[in-house]
Amino acid sequence: MVVVMAPEATEEDVDAVVRSVRAAGGDAFVSRGVSRTIVGLVGDVDAFDALNLSNRRGVLDVVRISVPYKLVSREHHPDRSVIRVGGVPLGPDTLTVIAGPCAVETPEQTLAAARMAQQAGAALLRGGAFKPRTSPYAYQGLGEDGLRILAEVREETGLPVITEVIDPGTVELVAGYADMLQIGTRNMHNFALLQAVGAAGRPVLLKRGFAATIEEWLMAAEYIAQRGNLDIVLCERGIRTFETATRNTLDISAVPVVQRLSHLPVIVDPSHSGGRRDLVLPLTRAALAVGADGVLIDVHPDPGTALCDGDQAVPPSGIPELADAIAILSPLMGRTLAQPAPRGHAAVR
Amino acid sequence: MVVVMAPEATEEDVDAVVRSVRAAGGDAFVSRGVSRTIVGLVGDVDAFDALNLSNRRGVLDVVRISVPYKLVSREHHPDRSVIRVGGVPLGPDTLTVIAGPCAVETPEQTLAAARMAQQAGAALLRGGAFKPRTSPYAYQGLGEDGLRILAEVREETGLPVITEVIDPGTVELVAGYADMLQIGTRNMHNFALLQAVGAAGRPVLLKRGFAATIEEWLMAAEYIAQRGNLDIVLCERGIRTFETATRNTLDISAVPVVQRLSHLPVIVDPSHSGGRRDLVLPLTRAALAVGADGVLIDVHPDPGTALCDGDQAVPPSGIPELADAIAILSPLMGRTLAQPAPRGHAAVR
Amino acid sequence: MVVVMAPEATEEDVDAVVRSVRAAGGDAFVSRGVSRTIVGLVGDVDAFDALNLSNRRGVLDVVRISVPYKLVSREHHPDRSVIRVGGVPLGPDTLTVIAGPCAVETPEQTLAAARMAQQAGAALLRGGAFKPRTSPYAYQGLGEDGLRILAEVREETGLPVITEVIDPGTVELVAGYADMLQIGTRNMHNFALLQAVGAAGRPVLLKRGFAATIEEWLMAAEYIAQRGNLDIVLCERGIRTFETATRNTLDISAVPVVQRLSHLPVIVDPSHSGGRRDLVLPLTRAALAVGADGVLIDVHPDPGTALCDGDQAVPPSGIPELADAIAILSPLMGRTLAQPAPRGHAAVR
Amino acid sequence: MVVVMAPEATEEDVDAVVRSVRAAGGDAFVSRGVSRTIVGLVGDVDAFDALNLSNRRGVLDVVRISVPYKLVSREHHPDRSVIRVGGVPLGPDTLTVIAGPCAVETPEQTLAAARMAQQAGAALLRGGAFKPRTSPYAYQGLGEDGLRILAEVREETGLPVITEVIDPGTVELVAGYADMLQIGTRNMHNFALLQAVGAAGRPVLLKRGFAATIEEWLMAAEYIAQRGNLDIVLCERGIRTFETATRNTLDISAVPVVQRLSHLPVIVDPSHSGGRRDLVLPLTRAALAVGADGVLIDVHPDPGTALCDGDQAVPPSGIPELADAIAILSPLMGRTLAQPAPRGHAAVR
The missing domain is CATH 3.30.70.1140 (Phospho-2-dehydro-3-deoxyheptonate aldolase; domain 1)
Incomplete structure (x- = not known):
């Protein structure tokens, strides 16, 4: 100082x-x-x-000269961490694809989306049961019914499940169903929620606030870590800028910058960044090439009927090209495509 | 459409x-x-x-052509609303000064700050007991002890009390002490908290998210209103931009823009906008002159020892000039300086 | 360092x-x-x-600890400067109103706008002859014919004239007609142009770049000053942010911030900041109350037919209220409303 | 409409x-x-x-429904264009690497940088002779002496030369030496300069303004095109946001977005985007993977002594890794690495 x-x-x-x-x-x-x-x-x-x-x-x-976070900093923990979600690794040697529907709507839609996710190379399923929406008049999710659907689809497919929590009061409920808890972009500064997931005994996917600096993002991770939970994966999902051609501006540089500052894995959400279906493939390629530890992709069996963010969901016709890009770029970046653990493993969670 | x-x-x-x-x-x-x-x-x-x-x-x-909010819109409610907090009005005919310490530290400090607030012309006392801080290592507030201090100082001074809530789980507790609940800038998108204060039976001070558009801010108010609570006061407190000379950029234009769109009162926080003590007076004058329905000012009897945001708190020596500016500009803007209700009124809350 | x-x-x-x-x-x-x-x-x-x-x-x-500009800094020149334009002062003791049409269209329109400017309290006339437009298909101004109209209207009204330069190659031409040269927001980083006006022997009105930090703005002024011209007036005109309800976000705090850093006068353009006619009056009041040394206002005798920025021009019906606000707030801020110099003075320019 | x-x-x-x-x-x-x-x-x-x-x-x-630009739009010109610079193609089938020193300092330094550029795979040399600098006290470039050095190094290496113009008055001079004229980020809105290069008979490299929307960028290209010059290459180089960990925020999504809207080639500058040497390699990979038509990279034989932007220049030790990434990713993206034309060609320019 x-x-x-x-x-x-x-x-x-x-x-x-x-x-x-x-x-x-x-x-x-x-x-x-x-x-x-x-x-x-x-x-x-x-x-x-x-x-x-x-x-x-x-x-x-x-x-101030030194960084204001410690537990998540690479200064005292130089090796990059590997986090496991239902047995699936996220870290420096793997490329982990997470995919699924923005919102869980029906068992059929969720299962279909999970199958699409698998075809794309995904080892983890992400689906929303509790949806934070800017408008109180927009679809708010199925709640616990959605969690049950996710658990059934996990049984069926073997894919561990990630879903969002939006209220400290329901963290325990959600943790009873999910393999990993997601903190959404609007809640990155919700410190009560960060502390609640820090104590919930589940890995956490922490999205960057859409107007948070990298330092604030790492401070939010520190809140979780301080409660004893270091199983945190960071997710860059675009920031708010003056540009309106895309829903957000993907801050692709944040990936290498954060990997230097923190030992935690960093993934990219190419779906919410652009908010446009036609950008998912090029931004996925960019994320892999820049060195991200994984990607999080919205898929939907029929985007035209999606109850949430249909504009950006990849339809079945877009899966093969996505799967190809992932399969080709992963080894080039010195990474193995992460696979779901054998069934037995998931059962003993 | x-x-x-x-x-x-x-x-x-x-x-x-x-x-x-x-x-x-x-x-x-x-x-x-x-x-x-x-x-x-x-x-x-x-x-x-x-x-x-x-x-x-x-x-x-x-x-989309029409606005996506209804209850808080001026379209179907053309007259601007008057909200009462412990008997003190906020609305188009008054200028309401809210002041107090950023954080409640001790009974003495809080009482001294309340006396300063009164000297500045304040009719309402704001103090923080639960503090949302970017760093988990920063001072987090006194919690319920702080609420008790605020209630005691209300007894002593007659000033109704405003304090922040940061967790749906403690809204009821805080509402038991406070006359008005504050939603801070980092929680404007915390929909679970918005719904909780919507059901809490207390007026709400809703700060603008530091990266929220005016439309999103009004949508957040709509979340509260939808639970049956229309006693909402909006507070502009600066937005995040590329400029670093000030902590935030006060969006002074937001005041007249929101007053056209919504019937709710709009006040300005000149302390957090600039984040600098030397800017509080000029920004207070600007807020009054642009037509704000009130201002929210950080004061501290000894800013050099403040546990939170001491850089921006007005010290005792700055109160007279502030009081003068408020006393002179209010009538020029066709407004009466709001006064605390007589003691009897506050007692029957 | x-x-x-x-x-x-x-x-x-x-x-x-x-x-x-x-x-x-x-x-x-x-x-x-x-x-x-x-x-x-x-x-x-x-x-x-x-x-x-x-x-x-x-x-x-x-x-770096010290500021990277010198000639315009207040560090070595603690007293705030007074700049004179055709005999009209801009500085700490006066409030100087500049008004006129965004674009010079005809002699009649320009004279009518100048008369409106005088009714509003203006001592200086601003009108555009060379217009920098985002689209090559938009109206680009009358060029030298516009300069001639401005000079005629100066003869008729006694108001010194400010007009924009957009090309180093025409600075001499424009300086032959104008009392002050304006550098527009898009050219604040046009160093060749800054150097040209630095050598032109006329006072300069330097608008802030719409995405320039305060420090960059002062560095641009330093470019002009370095050529020996310290007759510079700074004009805050709104910055680009994520908010879309206004054309730009008026950075009202920039006024007191710059007045601390630099000895140069600072004025505010409430017309381009908001980009909306209904915001001109409240933003003018805010500018005066925050302590600006002047304002720059677009007026037009018939905004519905304006060839440039008609959305924000004040029509004749809006002048009296604007004049009242200026007349009332100037003395409150300890300032005298600047007046045009007697005719004789302008003649000897 | x-x-x-x-x-x-x-x-x-x-x-x-x-x-x-x-x-x-x-x-x-x-x-x-x-x-x-x-x-x-x-x-x-x-x-x-x-x-x-x-x-x-x-x-x-x-x-407004339709786009406000025409000549550069893909609407009426669906096939993506190929632009040639001294015989070197930029377009949809090639990957064109441009590299060189930010500023031309000496013949030796420029030649050494050109050799490094060739080793990295570059077919074009970029070096600055006229430097637009935020501070008037910073190094402003060698001017015509720098142009002469560039021309000599072109003779020596066969690499066609790109250099920046900053003043309409020197466009002709620069065009006498250079194969392509660069418009820098601070001059994207300098319409007089855009018109001058539109008439100069040389291809133009148009950098995006650091606070320009994609639409404004294409409008700037339209200014050039309107003067009869459609040999324009667009260069994304990072935009200004609230994030301070990087000098600018590379808007990687702009590449596919612009390729949909315009038929012009789009390249990426990974050096100025991040402003950090350690980010050049990952951002170059991201640019190639997202589908850019080329990259523009700062190299310097001894960055520690660079007179301009040494923090971001790639040193000799970084060239092999960069060359490898380019050689591997180009064919994966279906592109041929562009090569300089045989000597004879350059001679007849």
Whole structure:
């Protein structure tokens, strides 16, 4: 941490800063320049944060050097992590495809979507039972009925199940059915929910908030980790910008940037990023080539009748091309396409 | 609603759209151009939404004309509403100042801040007991102890109390102490929380999400209203942009824009918008002059020791100038400065 | 300037930095922490910039402390400047209204708009002869014929004239007619044009780029100043954000922020910010109340027939209310409404 | 084009719109709904634009359906174009690598960078002689001396040369040396410069403005095309967002989006997008996989001494990995790596 003193700061002001830092168990080195004095701090940054140095007399600015997250940081955990969901790995050596319908509508639709997912190369099924919708008049999901359908389709297909939680009060209910809990983009800053999934004993898929910086995203992961749950997979799904040709702007650079900062796996959602069916294939290819650890793709047996985000769901006719791209690019990137665990494994969850 | 057909759409495609609209109880008018055909829809827009017309064969685009919110819209409720909080009005004829400490720390600090608030012209006290913080390592608030302090200070000063809720599970607890519930910027998209406060029987202060469009903000208000609670006050508090000189960019235009679209009162938070103490006074003046129905200001008896957002809190020395600006500008804008209700009133809440 | 060394930096790396800094005529103070070493630099920042320290081995980050502009900075010029345009002052003690038509169309329309401007309280006339338009198919302005009309209307009304330049090649031509040259938002980063107006011997109205940070804006002003022209007025006109309810988002906070950083006058354009006629009055009030040194308003005798930006032009019926707001708020802010110089003055330009 | 009438619009208002449209040679179809009337227009959209319908009494909104550019649109030119630069093709069947130093510094540095470019697979050399810099105190380039160096290195290597123009007044000079003229991101809205390069008889590399929508970018291309020059290559180079971990946010989705809208080739600049050397390789892979027609990469023989953007330049040690990625991904995407034309060809330019 570096404290920049204002030009008009007195010796007294500088001394006060140094004394506070030392009282907090740290050390301070003063560099006096012609127009400014700079104080370099050494020690526990959180203790320094509590000193509110930026409010002290004579202080112009406080510049933080180290990152404000720890458990999810790569600084103290240099090896990239492998997270397992119902036995399926997500990590640096595999490419894990997650696919399924945006919303669970019927058992038939969900099973059909799961079969499409498998054809595309997916090892995990994602479907929404509780849907956070911008409009209170939009379809809100089947709730627990949807969870039951997902569990049945898991039985039928062997695909472990990922589904979204939107309320701390229903986390336990959802965790009773799901293999992994998803935190959606609108809830990335919902700290009560982050703490609830941190304590739920299930891996978590944490989508980036559509207006969250990478640092805030990693802080949200830290909230989950702090409750003892480090089984976290990060999902880039596009950010809000001035561009309106796409629903969001896929921040493809976030993948390598986050992989440098954190040991957690990072996947990409090419469906919500673009919000357009015709972009799913090129953005999937881009995600694989940039080095993502997986992709999350919306599929639907009949997008024209979808109750949610039909504009972006891949229809059956689009699956072969997608499967080809995934099969070809994975080995090129030095990755094995992740497979569902043998049935026995899933049963003992 | 207007459906734009693609250049390659067939007569059959157009007919299918028209038939669907009529089957849903609406009517459709077809305009055939040289290169494109346009279908204008008349009837219940929500029924049309459910048709997923944008996914139909031959459809290029669906353009929505009317606003997607109703209860909070001015279209069917042309008069601007007056909301009362512990007897204090917020609406078109008054200017209501809300002030207090960002976080409740001690009884003394809270009482001192409340006295400062009164000197500034405030009729309502805002203080945080449950604090949503980006970092899990930052101060998280006193919880119920903080609520008790707020209730004591209300007794002492007569100022009704506003405080934030961050979890549907504690809404009832907080509503037992507070006169108004605040939804913070990070929770504007937390639909479970919106529904919980909609059912809590207390007025709601709904801050704009820092990356929410005005339309999304009004949709969030609609979530609350749909549960039977129309006592909602909207609070503009700055949006996220590329500019880093200020913590957020105060969207001052949002005030008149929202006042045209919705009948709900709109206030401005000049403290979180700029995130800088030196901007509170000029932004307060701008808020009053643009026509805001109130302002929400952070004050602290000793900002240098504040546990939260001390950089932006107004210290005691800044109160007189603020009070003057408020006293002078309110009547110029045709508004009466709102006063706390006489003691008897607050007692019967 | 502060150089943050990487955790793996060697003593050798640190020494190399220190040696370079001293060779460049500066001095360097080393603070060794437990996990990091920080080097504080003292001396000529531009000389340090040229050292490319961020590319040196072992360097993690270089943090600049002082501002990268000088001539326009308030650091070495603490008093706020007064700029005169055809004898009309812009500065801290006055409120200067500039108004006129977005585009000069005919002598009659321009004169009518100038008369409207005078009724609103304007001391300066702004009209566009060369129009930068996003579409090559949109109206591009009258060119020199428009300049002649402006000069005639100046004769008739006594209002000095401001008009936009869009090409270094026509700066001399335009300077022959105009009292002040406007750089539009799309050209704020057009360095060749900035240098040309810096050498043109006329005051310059520099609009903020719609996606420029405040720092970049001041750097653009520095380009002009470097050619010897410090008669610069800055104009905030809204920035590009995700919000679409307004054409741009007026960054009202930029006014006090820039007034702290620079000695140059800052005005606000409420017309282009909102892009909506109904927002001109409230945003003008907000601009005055926040402390702007002036406003720039589009007026048109018949907006329905305007060839450019008719949606935002104030019609004759809107002038009285605007004039009232300006007349009432100026003295409240401690400012005198600027008046055109007596005729004799303008004649000797 | 669709005109949406306000709820309070009268029959007279609707008739006035219809009459205007017909007087302008178009036709209008009226759809009367319960609360609103909609008028669909058929005919010449530019003629309708000139009618200023949004300013008419009773008109709420005017929705444009067709795209506002023509010459660069794929609507009337469905086949994707191939542009040749000194004999080197850019188009749908090739992958064209452009590389070189951000700034031309010396003959030796430029030649070394050109050799590195060739090793990476480049068929074209890009180097800056006139540099647009945010700060007037930053290195501004060698000017004509830099152009001479580029021409010498072209002689030596056979690589055709691309360099930036920043002033309409020097376009002719630069065109005398260069095979292709680059318009930089800060000048995308510099319409005088666009028109000058439109008339210069050289292919143009048009970078996207860092805050330009895709539509505005294509309108800028239309400005060039309108002067008779359709040899335009579009270059996505990152947009400005709230994220600060990267210098810009690469809008990777823009590549497939633009390829659908326009017949012009689209390439990606992975160097300026991220602004970080470690991101060049992953972003290059992503660009190739998303379907870009080429990439533009900064290389430097010794980035630590670079006078411009050294943080992002690929050093000699990074070339082999880059060359491998390009060699492997090109054929996978169905593309041939573009090669420089045989010497004889370049000579007859």
